[in-house]
Amino acid sequence: MSDQRLKDIVPFVASVEEGSFTAAAERLHLTGSAISKSISRLESRLGSRLLERTTRRLELTDAGKAYYQTCIRILEELAEAESVLAAHRTIPSGRLRLAVPNTYGRLGVMPLLIPFCQHHPEIDLSLTFSDRFVDLFEEGIDVAVRIGQPADLPASLGCRHIGREKMVFCASPEYLKREGTPQDEAQLMQHQAILYERVDGSSKPWLLTTADGHPDWRNVPYRMALGDVDAQVQAICAGLGVGQMPTWLVHAQLQRGELAVILPQHQPEGLALTLVWPRRKQLLPKVDALLNALSQLTISPPLAARALDQ
Template sequence: MFSSERLKGIDVFVCVADFGSFTAAAEKMNLTASAVSKSIARLEKRLGARLFQRTTRRLSLTEAGGAFYRTCTGVLADLEEAERCLQAEHIEPRGRVRIDLPGAFGRSQVLPVLLPVLQAHPLLIPHISFSEGLVDPIKEGADIVVRIGGAEAWPPSMGHRVLAREWHTLCASPAYLANHGTPLLEADLDQHRCIAYGWVDGRISPWNVADERGPVRHRQVMPQLVVGNGEGLMMAALAGCGIAQFPSWLIQQPLQQGALVEVLPQLATEGAAISVAWVKRREALPKVRVVLDALMAGLS
């Protein structure tokens, strides 16, 4: 059960941090300097940490105080926005909403879902960033995060939902297949030019292929070309440089247009989960809810 005791002194603490002075904060809040000082002392005692570094000439936040300040300002901002929404005649999504997306997937798949929603709600102020790997939404100030893989790693403070799963499939351009033939068996790949995904440290990603003895087997690739970016990998395949393995979402359009052709479809495998995660305490805010609803409908 949440205790209201946790809220006591937070507004005073934030005001002191903003003005850098007990006296200035007291004037702003129409309190005495003594009352402000006692409120901070009680808060520090309850938290078991010093929030301010005090000298005769200067008042500054400690490291613990700085971390607490960032959390408190976020909570107060959410409360203020929730009150504004409840007081409004119509609950219209408004204000800044921070959305973090994986690079290629975010640009090609998520933005087309989000942009019509953002245009329909002109009071929204979206801040869309692109990054890879798991992030700490609380620390980074993100409201909503979309990720491929890692869905099981979100902390209890985050809500999350798996929207879909990607598939891994082998593809090549019609021109390459016309010049080198179409492989019919997995063993035929040994006679073909292969394009692999690699990292700057020299590691090469194996291909995931279906195996009659189990769901997935890693096939080591002896590539003639290594590219460390999914979009670059697709460009190489489109140019006829060889056979490469792709996530299904990346090559959907080239396959539909005939610019790429799937080969050895019996080797295709299910890949990572595509999920959306959000900060639980913000999910009721209209600005967050409208984006979540759009993502869940558009990416599922």
């Protein structure tokens, strides 16, 4: 990258963020004419119009939006590289972007993030809740917490395995009193199932294990298939049927006696919990501090003893 290219990026980003050449000029201590010439030079070199000039405000074109996101990443990476090399930046500080799954992020990650932020007041945390596998490089994410993991990770990503889900069959005490408690797999399959519905519209089967310990996925008729795990828990607690749920999701309901475990001998392992991050960011004090904090995560909390005795 030539010096001139980098020089033109800064006025472009400032113009977008400030909304006018005049405001960008004030921010960068330049003249409005210098800002305008820099943007024109940039557009000429790229062969695309990046900004539409209106009487009130600058507006990004589609090409401008894509280029702006690239420029932001470049400037952030430069700032992070400097922070690694600067001796005075050994204290974790700066903007930190974390991506977490929706429900597990709320129940499992947030309790750790609160003391983390209190302990590191110089870190500004940006938290994204999403059940999709975000592209860390495309979206500028520093660390992601993932339940489930693609088999092959690129060498550019670091990964830390935290544990695996523990799955249990459960139902409300009222449901079991009304319908009876199944004593084996055959009886379990006769009960009304509350399943999770995937994005493609298919229902997630129940997971059992064979005599030799291999996973055995069973497609079962269901009363309800819900595309949201919180709604699934609500339906099971309301006595509408039986569900197979990860212990981290129903731990509180089991402790309060709102749910009871069925066939406690069937507790197969579910999806893995992992931390992933761009390897080039691992030396940043803020990223290292967050990885250390998140290493305390758990995905299979112990079940309440009284819940197992229901």
